[in-house]
Amino acid sequence: MNAYVGTATSRVDGRAKVTGAAKYAGEFTADGLVHGFVVEATIPRGRIARLDTSEALKVTGVLDVLTHAHRPPLADKDEAWKDEVAPDEGSPFRPLYDDSIKFNGQPIALVVAEEWETAKFAATLVRVEYQQEQAFATDLEAGRNKATEVKKPHEPRGDAAGALAGSAVRHEADYFIPTEHHNPMELYATTVVWDGNGRLTVYDKTQGVLNVHKYLCSVFGKKPDEIRVLSPYVGGAFGSGLRPQYQVVLATLAALALKRSVRVVLTRQQMYGLGHRPATIERVGIGAKPDGTLEAVTHEATAITSRYEDFARNDSGWAEQLYKSRNSHYSHKLARLDVSTPCDMRAPGAASGVCALECAMDELALALNLDPIELRLKCYSDRDQSEDLPYTSKQLRECYARGAEAFGWSKRNPAARSMRDDKELVGWGMATGVWEALQMPVAVRIVLSANGHAEVSCAASDIGTGTYTIVAQVAADALGLPIENISVKLADSTLPQAPVEGGSWMAASSAHAVLGAAEDIRQELARLASAMPSSPLAGIDAAEVILVDGTIASNGEKSRAVPITDAMRYGKLERIEKHKLNHFAEDKSHARNTHSAVFAEVKIDEQLGVIRVTRVVSAVAAGRILNTKTGRSQIMGGVVWGIGMALHEETVMDHRFGRIMNANIAEYHFPVNADIHDIDVIFVEERDDRINRLGVKGLGEIGIVGVPAAIANAVYHATGKRIRRFPITLDKLL
Numbered sequence: 175m176n177a178y179v180g181t182a183t184s185r186v187d188g189r190a191k192v193t194g195a196a197k198y199a200g201e202f203t204a205d206g207l208v209h210g211f212v213v214e215a216t217i218p219r220g221r222i223a224r225l226d227t228s229e230a231l232k233v234t235g236v237l238d239v240l241t242h243a244h245r246p247p248l249a250d251k252d253e254a255w256k257d258e259v260a261p262d263e264g265s266p267f268r269p270l271y272d273d274s275i276k277f278n279g280q281p282i283a284l285v286v287a288e289e290w291e292t293a294k295f296a297a298t299l300v301r302v303e304y305q306q307e308q309a310f311a312t313d314l315e316a317g318r319n320k321a322t323e324v325k326k327p328h329e330p331r332g333d334a335a336g337a338l339a340g341s342a343v344r345h346e347a348d349y350f351i352p353t354e355h356h357n358p359m360e361l362y363a364t365t366v367v368w369d370g371n372g373r374l375t376v377y378d379k380t381q382g383v384l385n386v387h388k389y390l391c392s393v394f395g396k397k398p399d400e401i402r403v404l405s406p407y408v409g410g411a412f413g414s415g416l417r418p419q420y421q422v423v424l425a426t427l428a429a430l431a432l433k434r435s436v437r438v439v440l441t442r443q444q445m446y447g448l449g450h451r452p453a454t455i456e457r458v459g460i461g462a463k464p465d466g467t468l469e470a471v472t473h474e475a476t477a478i479t480s481r482y483e484d485f486a487r488n489d490s491g492w493a494e495q496l497y498k499s500r501n502s503h504y505s506h507k508l509a510r511l512d513v514s515t516p517c518d519m520r521a522p523g524a525a526s527g528v529c530a531l532e533c534a535m536d537e538l539a540l541a542l543n544l545d546p547i548e549l550r551l552k553c554y555s556d557r558d559q560s561e562d563l564p565y566t567s568k569q570l571r572e573c574y575a576r577g578a579e580a581f582g583w584s585k586r587n588p589a590a591r592s593m594r595d596d597k598e599l600v601g602w603g604m605a606t607g608v609w610e611a612l613q614m615p616v617a618v619r620i621v622l623s624a625n626g627h628a629e630v631s632c633a634a635s636d637i638g639t640g641t642y643t644i645v646a647q648v649a650a651d652a653l654g655l656p657i658e659n660i661s662v663k664l665a666d667s668t669l670p671q672a673p674v675e676g677g678s679w680m681a682a683s684s685a686h687a688v689l690g691a692a693e694d695i696r697q698e699l700a701r702l703a704s705a706m707p708s709s710p711l712a713g714i715d716a717a718e719v720i721l722v723d724g725t726i727a728s729n730g731e732k733s734r735a736v737p738i739t740d741a742m743r744y745g746k747l748e749r750i751e752k753h754k755l756n757h758f759a760e761d762k763s764h765a766r767n768t769h770s771a772v773f774a775e776v777k778i779d780e781q782l783g784v785i786r787v788t789r790v791v792s793a794v795a796a797g798r799i800l801n802t803k804t805g806r807s808q809i810m811g812g813v814v815w816g817i818g819m820a821l822h823e824e825t826v827m828d829h830r831f832g833r834i835m836n837a838n839i840a841e842y843h844f845p846v847n848a849d850i851h852d853i854d855v856i857f858v859e860e861r862d863d864r865i866n867r868l869g870v871k872g873l874g875e876i877g878i879v880g881v882p883a884a885i886a887n888a889v890y891h892a893t894g895k896r897i898r899r900f901p902i903t904l905d906k907l908l
């Protein structure tokens with residue numbers, strides 16, 4: 175039955191992507207298209223006292239300069255600016271709304287010109303005077319004492335502080351994760367096509383076209399059919415495209431002001447004025463008995479947010495899923511600073527929090543004189559302790575075993591600085607990863623044509639994760655058709671509903687919507703086949719019928735079959751169309767998570783401190799893997815990002831000016847090909863009959879979780895130096 179699901183099917187959109195046929199938001203064009211260029215604030219907090227656009231307007235080719243004082247109307251209620259994934263607390267940022275400056279890099283004007291270069295030049299002529307009436311602050315460490323507790327990820331259990339203080343062996347430390355900025359290949363971009371009648375077609379770089387659609391309609395007071403949002407291809411996102419970014423507002427504003435088609439593409443530098451993984455100080459405490467039994471876990475995360483929105487994720491509750499301990503206490507604090515609101519970045523919360531937890535576990539293992547895996551097995555938890563629930567499935571033990579074996583962990587000499595390769599110190603480290611297995615309401619439409627082709631459509635985006643492909647695989651199997659006969663349409667706000675593509679929920683969610691719609695088609699085809707005169711399936715019960723090899727067949731006897739095309743001809747049907755919302759049974763009796771065990775080898779030049787991550791083994795348990803090829807790519811991508819988090823990525827702020835100093839990819843580092851060596855991905859078999867029909871859990875985020883800690887632990891093992899301040903750059907080792 176499964177010709178495609180579970181196989182290494184190549185991306186159905188691969189050819190379009192590598193040949194350039196796939197079009198991205200900033201590549202769509204229209205007659206008379208004009209270009210906007212953003213002018214940004216150069217102070218972090220204050221007011222615009224004077225904004226002089228006269229010189230810019232004199233430049234030939236400049237059509238207008240939009241500012242808060244000169245623009246079409248924008249909604250004035252907070253509610254109108256709250257998108258699907260906006261933080262509960264606070265008031266979302268409104269571009270060009272008023273004279274207030276909330277962060278350095280905030281857009282304060284949009285120059286619109288016939289040519290992009292003209293707009294860019296004219297933007298340099300916009301004169302701004304500021305009134306800087308209040309002190310500003312951008313430093314998390316300086317603001318730590320003023321941070322306020324915003325939520326408890328989990329209720330405390332027992333007396334964690336007391337148990338920690340009384341533990342025979344304990345480890346407590348601060349781990350610092352800096353602010354990181356998204357650097358997807360595709361820049362934030364929007365092309366708004368003006369059709370002459372006031373209707374707008376908006377090509378936007380987004381992870382959720384319906385989210386952007388609803389947002390634009392409310393911000394601009396438009397009816398749903400006056401705006402259509404599309405995002406057929408997305409060149410990387412992982413959180414940066416979850417919320418509508420300001421360029422989509424500016425491009426729409428300009429289109430309405432000029433009654434023309436407008437494109438706004440931000441520069442790489444301007445993208446640093448937007449969302450980011452918030453800097454956090456993760457304070458972790460773990461107390462144990464000498465045999466490694468845990469007595470207490472405490473984790474307090476203190477994170478940056480903006481002054482206008484409380485952005486908070488679950489950094490600190492993850493030990494609750496992993497390690498048995500009778501006492502625990504978790505908290506999340508926010509330092510409200512003069513920066514833009516942070517946003518989700520791959521495995522938000524977990525990437526940072528589990529990094530700290532897993533470094534702390536390594537330090538505890540050392541203090542206990544236990545092997546790091548042995549300690550983790552000693553306190554392995556078969557239940558989610560916060561709700562005291564079993565898991566739908568949890569093959570983490572198997573991840574440790576398979577990962578260790580593939581890596582050769584048993585050959586590790588536990589002493590620090592004990593292993594070398596010529597001039598390089600060698601370090602081996604490991605860590606655990608954990609993420610949630612979520613599923614959301616998604617609807618799809620399947621149209622089966624009389625020629626045996628099917629079109630599956632859904633508003634979901636494919637942010638490069640492989641949604642086009644898995645939707646095609648599941649549809650092909652469920653309809654019994656070759657995958658070449660399936661076409662998939664995604665990311666158009668006129669298509670059936672889907673939430674933003676995020677949280678690792680889209681594979682399970684979209685797959686089950688496809689199954690539902692295909693099931694309705696099967697039922698209808700079964701009725702036709704059973705009613706056909708002299709049909710081999712005459713009178714057959716629909717439950718006995720399967721779709722296979724382009725036929726409607728008896729489940730027991732596949733040679734009793736009617737070609738789908740014959741049945742449709744008999745029914746005089748050109749097409750069968752079914753629209754279905756997925757259905758997941760409500761089940762609060764089990765916890766749902768994905769897990770991984772990550773092993774890393776580093777080689778470090780003893781004189782220069784240069785660190786190379788020469789090998790990573792990631793053993794992942796995430797239920798059924800729909801596509802082992804795209805799935806493996808997901809995990810490899812996560813590992814690469816984790817290497818960046820461990821060794822490279824850091825947004826550096828000059829706190830005297832509240833300004834980012836490395837807003838470019840020359841000085842904001844992330845791994846390039848030369849930084850990446852062996853990455854081995856192992857999918858541990860994990861049957862899950864409870865979570866959903868296919869047993870799918872999702873793979874988007876789990877790949878990064880645990881990787882930075884495994885590398886930090888390997889660096890310690892190589893050098894004997896424990897670096898708790900990320901990224902681990904060579905200066906910290908010398």
Ligand code: MOS
Nearest residue numbers: 412413520676677
């Ligand atoms: Mo993800 S950080 O929910 O794109």
